[in-house]
Amino acid sequence: MSERIGKQKNTLEVAQKLSTKTRFSTDECRSLLTIHQRIAALGKVDRLRFREVLHTAFDITDDVMLDRVYRVFDKDNDGIISDHEWVEGVSLLCRGTPDQLIDFCYMVYDINGDKSLAREELSHCLKGGLVPYAGVMNGDEIEEAMREIVEIGMKKLDRDKDGQITQPDFTNACYYDPLLLQSIGPCLPPARSLAAFMAIFTENYRSYSTEWNDEWKEQQRRVELGENPLQIDRTFSKDKTSTSSVLVVGRSGAKSKPQKSKGRKKSMSKNYK
Ligand SMILES: [Ca+2]
Numbered sequence: 001m002s003e004r005i006g007k008q009k010n011t012l013e014v015a016q017k018l019s020t021k022t023r024f025s026t027d028e029c030r031s032l033l034t035i036h037q038r039i040a041a042l043g044k045v046d047r048l049r050f051r052e053v054l055h056t057a058f059d060i061t062d063d064v065m066l067d068r069v070y071r072v073f074d075k076d077n078d079g080i081i082s083d084h085e086w087v088e089g090v091s092l093l094c095r096g097t098p099d100q101l102i103d104f105c106y107m108v109y110d111i112n113g114d115k116s117l118a119r120e121e122l123s124h125c126l127k128g129g130l131v132p133y134a135g136v137m138n139g140d141e142i143e144e145a146m147r148e149i150v151e152i153g154m155k156k157l158d159r160d161k162d163g164q165i166t167q168p169d170f171t172n173a174c175y176y177d178p179l180l181l182q183s184i185g186p187c188l189p190p191a192r193s194l195a196a197f198m199a200i201f202t203e204n205y206r207s208y209s210t211e212w213n214d215e216w217k218e219q220q221r222r223v224e225l226g227e228n229p230l231q232i233d234r235t236f237s238k239d240k241t242s243t244s245s246v247l248v249v250g251r252s253g254a255k256s257k258p259q260k261s262k263g264r265k266k267s268m269s270k271n272y273k
């Protein structure tokens with residue numbers, strides 16, 4: 001009995017600590033720790049176990065993305081997703097700010113971790129996206145189509161045309177067109193599975209997206225009134241190749257709301273309703 005009470009106390013302390021590092025409350029962290037304990041009770045949360053969790057709970061299905069998301073969750077690179085890594089990673093997936101989500105996707109795509117995305121990395125991340133279907137495409141055609149898709153990706157994301165996509169390149173491109181966030185691979189949970197997962201342990205599984213929408217509307221209103229406090233990246237707004245014509249918002253503003261997103265476009269928040 002005393003052992004159980006000790007364990008509960010320990011979980012509470014860990015949850016309190018994690019709540020200061022994540023966007024979850026202590027209660028939410030405690031619930032997530034319990035979920036981790038249940039997962040870990042069946043065996044170590046290693047690559048294969050965690051791929052199952054990502055697949056079933058978050059509906060991430062792309063083979064390459066499953067491995068890459070696992071690598072990004074495993075911050076200390078020991079092959080196991082610890083309880084801390086679990087809560088911090090889930091916090092990002094569920095309630096990450098636009099900046100955090102952009103950084104997360106970039107880390108997922110940057111396979112060798114050199115802060116640059118090369119053609120080879122795009123090609124590797126995208127390879128699950130094209131499959132032969134009922135003889136419609138053969139191997140050569142897929143290879144050719146893949147080369148074209150990689151070139152389109154480079155064109156949209158490599159802003160300074162040096163053959164590498166740096167993190168600022170990627171960040172600016174995503175702010176300009178949020179659809180580019182997962183353009184190299186589906187590594188974030190779809191809205192429906194995210195809400196279903198969050199409903200297990202919190203009543204606030206929709207409140208965050210509301211907060212985003214409100215903030216986005218507020219930014220839009222200020223722009224319309226000419227009060228935009230954010231730095232607009234004018235070089236990007238001139239880019240006619242983008243699929244989006246909405247406002248470009250830089251990262252340097254919005255200091256009055258440090259805990260919230262620094263500007264977000266409608267189509268980005270749509271995914272998290
Ligand atoms: Ca680890």
Ligand SMILES: [Ca+2]
Binds near residue numbers: 111113115116117121
């Ligand atoms: Ca790289």
